[in-house]
Amino acid sequence: MSSRRARSRLGRRNPPGAELEQIEAVYRRSTARLRRVAAAIIGDRDAALDAVQTGFSIAVRRRAEFLGDGPLEAWAWRIVVNEARDVRARLLVRDGTGLGGAYLGGSRKPDVLPELSERQRLVMFLRYYADLDYPTIARVLGIGEGTVDATMKQAHARLLEEVSP
Numbered sequence: 001m002s003s004r005r006a007r008s009r010l011g012r013r014n015p016p017g018a019e020l021e022q023i024e025a026v027y028r029r030s031t032a033r034l035r036r037v038a039a040a041i042i043g044d045r046d047a048a049l050d051a052v053q054t055g056f057s058i059a060v061r062r063r064a065e066f067l068g069d070g071p072l073e074a075w076a077w078r079i080v081v082n083e084a085r086d087v088r089a090r091l092l093v094r095d096g097t098g099l100g101g102a103y104l105g106g107s108r109k110p111d112v113l114p115e116l117s118e119r120q121r122l123v124m125f126l127r128y129y130a131d132l133d134y135p136t137i138a139r140v141l142g143i144g145e146g147t148v149d150a151t152m153k154q155a156h157a158r159l160l161e162e163v164s165p
Helices: 003-009 020-042 045-061 072-095 118-128 134-141 145-163
Strands: none
Touching: 020 045, 020 072, 020 118, 045 072, 072 134, 118 134, 118 145, 134 145
């Protein structure tokens, strides 16, 4: 039995941190969705796979930083989404043009979508594509649940403006 579990059985509070087995379980459960989200953010499937792998290697290295104040899965999502955004930013700087196929950050957006802010696109994407709930989206993006709700309402209003006569 690990010393952490032994301390817990003695009634002492567990120290912060995540076990490798817990991170592996999140990886196995979420990797396909995370790859799709990263691909949509970056606009490149190969780079998305690298971003997910890098994100989880960061999570493993920083597992002691997990405070347990929210779900481990949300903490891992946040790391991977941030890594995907960083990859996209590096590619945009390197190429100087933008990634035409990127849903969230490329220079070419579908004609049916109005100009939404990056936060609006990301919040809507995490809700409708990744099927995350508001508390998880808030944790992933490091914003409040009220901000998620307000951002969704603003994005919906903007979409309605676009399709209304």
